Amino acid sequence: MRNPDALQGSLDLLVLKILSRRPQLHGYAIMSAIQDMSGDVLRAEEGSLYPALHRMEESGWIRAKWITKESGRRARLYELTGAGRKQLAAAESRWQAVTAAVNRVLRMA
Amino acid sequence: MSWWTRVANVLRPDRLSREIDEELQAHLEEAVEHGRDAGEARSALGSALRLREESLDVRLIVWLDSLRADAVFGWRQLTKNKVASAAAILSLALGIGACTSAFRLIDALLLRPLPVTHPEQLYTLARTGVDPERGFETFDGWAYPDFQLMRAAAKGEAELIAISYSARADVTYGSDQDMEKAYLQYVSGWMFSSFGLRPTLGRLLTESDDLKPHAHPYAVLSYDYWKHRFGEDPKVIGRTFRMGNDVYQIVGVGPQRFTGTEPGTIIDIFVPTMMHPGAVRPDWTWMRTLARVNPGVALEPLRARLDATSRAFERDRANGFRGMSQREIDEYLNHPLILEPAASGASGLQSDYRSSLAALGVLVALVLLIACANVANLMTAQAAARAREMALRVSIGAGRRRLVQLVLVESAWLAFLAAALGGLFAWWSAPVVVGMINPSDNPARLFLPADWRVVGFGLALTVGVMLLFGLAPALRASSVQPVSALKGGEDPHSRRRLMHGLIGVQTAFCFLVLFVAGLFVATFQRLSNRPTGFSADRLLTLDTVARRPQPQAYWDQTMRHLQEVPGVESGALASAPLMAGMDWNNMVSVNGAPPNGVIGHFMNVSPGWIETMKIPLIGGRDFRPSDTYPGAALVNQTFAKEYFNGENPVGKSFDMLFSGGSSAHFEVVGLVGDVCYRDVHEPMPPQAYYPFRSLDAKNASEIKDQQYATFIVRTAGAKPLAMASILRREVARGWPEFRVSNVRTQLEINQSHTVRERLLARLAFFFGVVALLLAGVGLYGVLDYSVLQRRREVAIRMALGAQAGDVARRVTADVFSMVIAGALAGLALGFASVRYIESLLYQVKPTDPRMLALPAFTILVAALVAALPPVIRAVRIDPALMLRAE
Numbered sequence: 001m002r003n004p005d006a007l008q009g010s011l012d013l014l015v016l017k018i019l020s021r022r023p024q025l026h027g028y029a030i031m032s033a034i035q036d037m038s039g040d041v042l043r044a045e046e047g048s049l050y051p052a053l054h055r056m057e058e059s060g061w062i063r064a065k066w067i068t069k070e071s072g073r074r075a076r077l078y079e080l081t082g083a084g085r086k087q088l089a090a091a092e093s094r095w096q097a098v099t100a101a102v103n104r105v106l107r108m109a
Numbered sequence: 110m111s112w113w114t115r116v117a118n119v120l121r122p123d124r125l126s127r128e129i130d131e132e133l134q135a136h137l138e139e140a141v142e143h144g145r146d147a148g149e150a151r152s153a154l155g156s157a158l159r160l161r162e163e164s165l166d167v168r169l170i171v172w173l174d175s176l177r178a179d180a181v182f183g184w185r186q187l188t189k190n191k192v193a194s195a196a197a198i199l200s201l202a203l204g205i206g207a208c209t210s211a212f213r214l215i216d217a218l219l220l221r222p223l224p225v226t227h228p229e230q231l232y233t234l235a236r237t238g239v240d241p242e243r244g245f246e247t248f249d250g251w252a253y254p255d256f257q258l259m260r261a262a263a264k265g266e267a268e269l270i271a272i273s274y275s276a277r278a279d280v281t282y283g284s285d286q287d288m289e290k291a292y293l294q295y296v297s298g299w300m301f302s303s304f305g306l307r308p309t310l311g312r313l314l315t316e317s318d319d320l321k322p323h324a325h326p327y328a329v330l331s332y333d334y335w336k337h338r339f340g341e342d343p344k345v346i347g348r349t350f351r352m353g354n355d356v357y358q359i360v361g362v363g364p365q366r367f368t369g370t371e372p373g374t375i376i377d378i379f380v381p382t383m384m385h386p387g388a389v390r391p392d393w394t395w396m397r398t399l400a401r402v403n404p405g406v407a408l409e410p411l412r413a414r415l416d417a418t419s420r421a422f423e424r425d426r427a428n429g430f431r432g433m434s435q436r437e438i439d440e441y442l443n444h445p446l447i448l449e450p451a452a453s454g455a456s457g458l459q460s461d462y463r464s465s466l467a468a469l470g471v472l473v474a475l476v477l478l479i480a481c482a483n484v485a486n487l488m489t490a491q492a493a494a495r496a497r498e499m500a501l502r503v504s505i506g507a508g509r510r511r512l513v514q515l516v517l518v519e520s521a522w523l524a525f526l527a528a529a530l531g532g533l534f535a536w537w538s539a540p541v542v543v544g545m546i547n548p549s550d551n552p553a554r555l556f557l558p559a560d561w562r563v564v565g566f567g568l569a570l571t572v573g574v575m576l577l578f579g580l581a582p583a584l585r586a587s588s589v590q591p592v593s594a595l596k597g598g599e600d601p602h603s604r605r606r607l608m609h610g611l612i613g614v615q616t617a618f619c620f621l622v623l624f625v626a627g628l629f630v631a632t633f634q635r636l637s638n639r640p641t642g643f644s645a646d647r648l649l650t651l652d653t654v655a656r657r658p659q660p661q662a663y664w665d666q667t668m669r670h671l672q673e674v675p676g677v678e679s680g681a682l683a684s685a686p687l688m689a690g691m692d693w694n695n696m697v698s699v700n701g702a703p704p705n706g707v708i709g710h711f712m713n714v715s716p717g718w719i720e721t722m723k724i725p726l727i728g729g730r731d732f733r734p735s736d737t738y739p740g741a742a743l744v745n746q747t748f749a750k751e752y753f754n755g756e757n758p759v760g761k762s763f764d765m766l767f768s769g770g771s772s773a774h775f776e777v778v779g780l781v782g783d784v785c786y787r788d789v790h791e792p793m794p795p796q797a798y799y800p801f802r803s804l805d806a807k808n809a810s811e812i813k814d815q816q817y818a819t820f821i822v823r824t825a826g827a828k829p830l831a832m833a834s835i836l837r838r839e840v841a842r843g844w845p846e847f848r849v850s851n852v853r854t855q856l857e858i859n860q861s862h863t864v865r866e867r868l869l870a871r872l873a874f875f876f877g878v879v880a881l882l883l884a885g886v887g888l889y890g891v892l893d894y895s896v897l898q899r900r901r902e903v904a905i906r907m908a909l910g911a912q913a914g915d916v917a918r919r920v921t922a923d924v925f926s927m928v929i930a931g932a933l934a935g936l937a938l939g940f941a942s943v944r945y946i947e948s949l950l951y952q953v954k955p956t957d958p959r960m961l962a963l964p965a966f967t968i969l970v971a972a973l974v975a976a977l978p979p980v981i982r983a984v985r986i987d988p989a990l991m992l993r994a995e
Contacts, residue, residue, distance in 0.1 A: 027132065028139035047155030050133065051163040058167050066128075076132045 011044055011052050013095055016080065016088040019062060023079040027053060030078070053078060061087045118169035119177050129164045133157055175511065176518065183519035190491070194523070197484045200883050201527035204477030205574065206534025207876070209567045211470040213539040216566075217557050218373060218459055218466065222452045224366040226305030227401075232408075233451040234259070234269075234398040234415065238444035247447070249455065250274070250394035253387060255422045259398070262418040266406045271297045271382045273396040274457075275374045277551065279654070279850050280352045288848065291334070291377040292554075293352070294369060295385045295396065301329075301363070303401055309335070311346040311361030319381040322388045327381065328357040332365045334377035354656065355384065368556050370399065370451075373458025373546075375554045391426055397455055400448065408448055416446040437706070458553055462546070465869055468946050472625060472876050475618040477574065479880055482611040483887040484523060485578040490894045492516065492586045493604055500591040512587035520579025528571040535567070545868045548861035581607065605898075608891045609923055613931040616968060619884040620935025623964035624955075625946065626870075626877035631960065632951045633870035636863045642784030642793060643687065644723040647678070648855035649829040650686040651820040651836055655846045658814030661802050665734070667843025668715060671820055674839050676832055678823045682715035682801050685819050687722070689858050692787050696766045697795075699752050704766060707751045710786050710794045711765070713738060713801045719781055721823050729759035729779035737812070738799040739765075739773035745783045748795035765797075775799070789862045790951060821855075829854050869949060881967060885975040888924065892979035896920055903983055904991035913984040920983045921976050928972050932965060 018033045019025065025033065027049055034044050056062050061084030064076050080088070118125050133154065140150035154160070165174075187194040222228035235249040253271065260269040273295035281288045298319030306313060309332055318325045330338075330345065339345045348359050357380060369376030387393035402411065420442055427438045449455075492499070499512060539557055546553040585604070664682060672680045685691035693711045696704035716732040732741060742763075749758045758777040766772045775797070783793035801818065805811040820840065824832050833852045840849050860867075896903070903916055911919075943955040953960065 026135065026139070028136050028143075032143070045155075046136070046150075046153045047160060050129075050136075050160055051167065054129075054164040054167045073135060073138065074131060075135050076128075 010095070011048065012056060013088070013091045014042070014044070015049075015052065015056065016061065016084055016091065019078060019080045020085065020088055024077045026075045026077055056084070059087075060084075116170060116173065119173045122165070122169065122174060122177075125165060125169065126161055129161045130157065133160060175514070179515050179518040180522070182515065183522050186491075186519055187522055193487055196886065197487055197523055198527045198530065200480040200483060200886075201477075201523060201574065202530035202534060203879060204473070204480040204531070205528050205567070205570055206531030206538065207473035208470075208477050208570055209531060209535035209563065210538045210542065211466065211473050212566045213535060213557060213559070213563050214542060214555070215466050215470060216562055217539075217555050218453075219463060220453060221372075221562070223304075223370060223454050224364070228452040229450075230401050230404065231451045232267075232400045232402060232448040233455040234400060235447050235449060236419075236444040237447055247449075248394075248444070249397050251396055251398045252391050252394050252422075253382065253385070253389070253396065254391045255419055256396070256398055258422055259415050259418050262414050263400065263411060265403075266411050267400045267402040268299070268303050269297075270300045270303060270399045270401065271295075271396045272300065272370055272399060273382065273385060275369065275371050275376055278352055278378075280350045280378070282348065282350045285656070285848055288850065291338075292369075292374055293378045293380065294371075294376045295382045296379050298325075298381050298383075300379075304367075306364050306367055308361040309364055310343060311359075313361050313363065314379065314381055319383050322383050323355075325381045325383055326355050326357045327360045329361045329363055329379045330359060331363050331368060331376050331379070333368055333375050335362045338377070357384075370397075370454040371456035371458075372454050373456045373462075373553045373555055374551075375556060391422075399451060399455070402448075412446060412448050415448075419446055458546070458555075461865060464946065464948055465865055468625065468949060469869070469872055471942075472622055472873060475622050476876050476880050476883065477570075478577075479615050479618050479622075479883045479887070481574055481578040482615045483883055483890070484520075485581060486608045486611050486887060486891055486894075488516070488520065488578065488582040489585065489604060489608055490890065492582045493894075493898075495586070496589055499586050499589045503589060504591040509587040512589075513583045516583035516586045517575070517579050520575045520583070524571050524575035524579070527574075528567060532567060535563075542868070542872070545871070546864060548864045551861075605895055605923070608894070609927045612888060612891055612924055613927040613934070615884045615887050616928045616931025616972075617934040617938060619880045620932045620964050620968060621938045621942070622873075622880040623877045623967055624935065624939040624960065625942070626873035627960055627963050628943075628946070628950055628953050628955060629866070629869040629873040631953045632949070633863060633866040635952050636789055636866055639785075639789055641688075641789065641859060642724060642782050645855035645859050647824045647827065647829050648722075649822045649824060649832065649836065650689070650853050650855055650858070651822065651840060651849045652685075652817070652851040652853075653820060653840055653847050654817050654850050655848070658816040659844065659846055660814050661812045663844040663846070664801070664815060664818055665715075667840060667847060668820060670843040671822060671836065671839055674836065676825050676835075678825045679717065679721045680820060680822045681718035681721040683718055683819050683821055684713040684801065684817075686821065686853070686855060686858055687712075688785055688787065688789065688862065689853075690787075697752055697797075698764045698766055698772070699761075701764070705752070707795060709748065709752075709765070710796045712786075712796070712798050713803070714743075714798045715801045718798070718821065719743065719779075721821055722784075724784060725782040727780045727782060728757055729777070731779060732800050734802075736778070736800040736802065738801070738803040739775055740804075741778045741800055742775035743779040743781050743798040744777050745781050745793070745796045747783050747793055748797055749780060751795040763797075785859075789859065865949075866951070881971050884968070885971040888928070888972055889975040889979065892921065892924055892976055893982070895924070896979045896983045900983070900986055900991055903986050904988040907986065908988040908992065916983055916986075917980045921980060924976070925972065928968070932968055935964075936961065 014034050015030055018030055018037070022033070030053075031044050031046060031049055034042055053062070053064075057064055057078075061081060062078045063081050064078050066074050066076055068074050136154065137147065137150050140153075141147050223231070225231075233249055234251065235247045237247045239246075251271070256269065256271050263269055275292050275294045277290045278293040279288045280291050280293070296314070297316075298314040299316040301313035302315065308329075311329075313329055314327060318327050328350070335341060335345060345359055346361065349356050350359070351357070363379070369379075382388055382396065385395065387395045400411075400415075402408065423442055427441060453459075502512060502515075503509075536559065543553050543555045543557065585607075668680055668682050671677060684693075691712075694708045695711070697707075697709040698704050714732070716734055716736070719726055719731055727746065729743075732743065744752075744758055749755060752758075752763060753761060757780065759780055760777065762774060762776045764772045764774050781798070784796070785791070786794050786796055801815075803813040803815070805813045820836075822829075822832075822836060826832065830852075837849045837852065840847050899920065903920065906916065906919070940955065947955075
């Protein structure tokens with residue numbers, strides 16, 4: 001993320017959206033998914049991802065569990081909760097409204 | 110994550126950190142697997158420490174975590190300085206425990222509402238006035254006919270309830286030989302419904318059980334009695350017991366928590382007021398009157414109506430008085446009725462111990478404050494030692510609040526450890542103190558629950574104490590100036606000023622405690638050493654009853670029989686033991702003149718009684734077996750002084766006037782020494798003794814049969830009680846109809862009058878010693894600290910030639926001036942508080958120089974002893990060694 005401000009507040013939304021499509025991802029996979037899907041335009045700052053995940057876990061939007069991979073290493077997988085699904089819907093529609101408004105301004109000005 | 114897991118996370122922060130680290134580590138490994146450079150990935154992730162802290166804060170409760178850390182740190186601080194911590198905890202525990210214990214007693218006796226519906230509506234009726242012998246007092250006894258009139262007058266505004274003074278009665282569930290004692294109370298039948306009480310078993314008394322004199326022999330047992338006497342046997346309903354000549358039927362068991370309306374006595378049996386022999390007597394005041402005032406009724410008009418009713422009743426009665434002038438009658442009637450709130454019941458123990466308990470409460474609170482001052486000084490001294498640590502904490506970014514918390518948590522450790530110990534102390538000590546209120550034949554029985562009221566008080570006290578000794582050091586620690594503290598040069602004087610101020614306060618409180626303790630101890634000593642006029646040594650009293658009056662010959666025969674029992678030195682017969690509560694008094698007229706207003710006190714005794722009691726015979730002779738009542742009298746010296754102008758009364762005569770209008774004529778046959786008649790606190794009253802052998806009031810040629818009397822026996826052995834069971838048996842052998850209902854030593858009866866004073870003296874002495882000890886330890890601590898702080902200065906002075914005396918004076922001057930200022934303040938406090946405890950003192954003048962010298966001297970000695978070790982240490986400082994070390 002070259003300009004951190006551009007993504008302010010949107011990291012949560014992206015994480016929730018990705019987890020709604022593809023449950024049971026670990027942190028690195030979530031980060032990669034954001035990067036891939038945005039065609040390398042968006043790149044979550046790795047450092048802020050984990051505190052964000054823990055904060056959302058604390059809010060009850062996602063839950064986590066430890067699994068042991070075939071390699072023997074442990075990984076912490078995240079998935080969406082019911083509350084998270086509701087939060088995603090709310091955040092998504094707010095995002096749409098904001099971007100639509102911003103677009104309107106850009107068009108008319 | 111739930112709140113609970115966050116709390117749980119506080120308790121296992123290491124595991125949480127490990128998990129977060131592991132997740133971050135997994136991230137890095139994943140990155141390497143995706144072909145990224147390990148170093149690049151790590152730097153992209155950022156500082157692991159910061160990430161961990163950030164995530165930790167999310168996943169646990171931050172303040173709780175910091176509290177946990179502070180608690181762990183505080184515990185380490187305490188264990189670092191074990192002796193000082195233990196001393197602080199023990200002294201605080203004693204203070205907190207004693208205060209909680211005092212509260213427990215005060216609450217149980219004076220504050221706790223009765224377990225009835227709307228206790229706040231209850232009032233007790235009393236009369237106030239000036240008793241010619243005892244001064245101003247309130248009197249709450251009423252005659253039943255008066256009560257009935259007042260009840261009718263209050264109808265619609267208040268319900269009046271008659272409740273007798275509780276008495277230990279002889280009851281039996283079987284034969285006469287199985288007589289046992291039970292606390293019995295006569296109550297209005299409607300008391301239970303008015304109190305909203307429900308039976309545990311059977312039914313309670315009702316208004317219809319209390320209509321006609323002597324017609325309702327029904328009884329309700331208290332739950333406590335049912336449990337202890339009958340093991341909660343449900344078959345108790347319908348059983349009967351006999352008291353006197355009446356057979357009562359048990360109809361029910363009262364509710365569990367109701368122990369009667371007299372705190373200090375747990376009632377066993379309730380019977381209707383109509384069963385009391387005084388129910389029809391206008392001149393017998395044997396009961397209290399409680400009023401349940403309906404909501405919204407104004408008290409003053411109600412009081413005025415009751416007052417007018419009762420006054421009219423007494424005026425009618427006074428018309429029958431003979432030998433009283435109009436002025437005396439007016440004086441007699443001038444006892445205004447008052448209504449006193451009685452939400453927590455009404456009892457003699459309450460009025461006897463209200464001010465004593467308050468005084469003790471203040472004493473223990475002072476001891477607690479002294480302990481607090483000690484701990485505050487200890488914490489201040491420790492904070493001084495830790496000033497560098499605090500400064501370091503501030504300079505690396507610790508907030509002031511966090512520092513206050515750090516020090517307060519340490520205080521909380523002290524306070525709560527002390528509270529736990531203190532709780533144990535209170536749990537143990539409150540019943541012990543109640544056990545010390547044990548006048549012969551009527552030990553206090555106080556229900557002492559340890560419920561939320563007591564626990565709440567203890568907790569509030571603990572938190573208050575913690576703030577008291579912890580807040581000042583905490584604020585001081587937090588206001589540390591890193592620059593000056595790290596340079597090691599913070600102004601030491603400000604800290605010492607606080608400590609010295611606390612020493613002054615401690616000394617003042619200590620002086621006050623010692624002063625009051627001295628007054629109580631002196632009171633007890635004067636009372637115990639007061640001559641009673643007779644010898645109580647080896648004297649046993651046997652209260653004896655028969656089912657119906659017995660001829661005088663049998664009493665005499667039994668008395669002679671007892672005199673011959675081996676181990677008996679002498680024996681006699683009296684209507685009651687001296688000082689056992691009996692009081693028979695009337696006006697006296699000499700040569701038919703109107704009475705002079707002095708009340709005479711009387712007693713019936715047999716020939717040989719004055720010899721058995723070792724009361725000196727000053728003139729004339731003792732009774733002969735042929736003397737009778739009325740007829741012959743022995744009088745004491747005060748009697749001769751009051752009625753015969755101090756002349757030798759032997760051979761003269763007088764009349765005793767009854768309130769009904771009749772009188773009895775006596776000739777004085779002997780003059781005897783004065784004795785304490787009713788109470789050791791009172792002056793020895795004018796007194797006359799009459800022969801026990803009495804003429805029948807209806808037929809003067811016959812000797813009256815007697816139902817009650819007391820055998821007074823002086824034993825040869827030093828332990829009179831050892832003969833109790835033998836004498837009990839011998840009385841029944843003397844005449845089978847007689848039964849001994851109560852055996853007491855005269856000593857026990859005498860001592861029962863000083864139970865309160867003994868209690869106060871013992872407890873006050875104990876807390877005086879504790880206060881002195883605490884203040885001494887505090888003084889030692891502060892001096893020790895200041896010597897430690899000033900050793901550089903002392904070393905320099907000594908290097909410059911100061912003598913040991915100069916050094917000693919210099920290091921102690923400040924503290925000793927504080928001690929003297931404190932003692933003076935304590936003296937002022939003592940004088941100011943004396944009027945609150947004056948009623949508890951006996952012939953002790955607070956202004957007596959000896960009473961002031963004692964605490965002053967004690968404190969001075971304690972201060973010198975406490976100052977000695979630090980002063981020695983200061984004097985022994987080796988300047989060369991000290992200055993080189995710096």
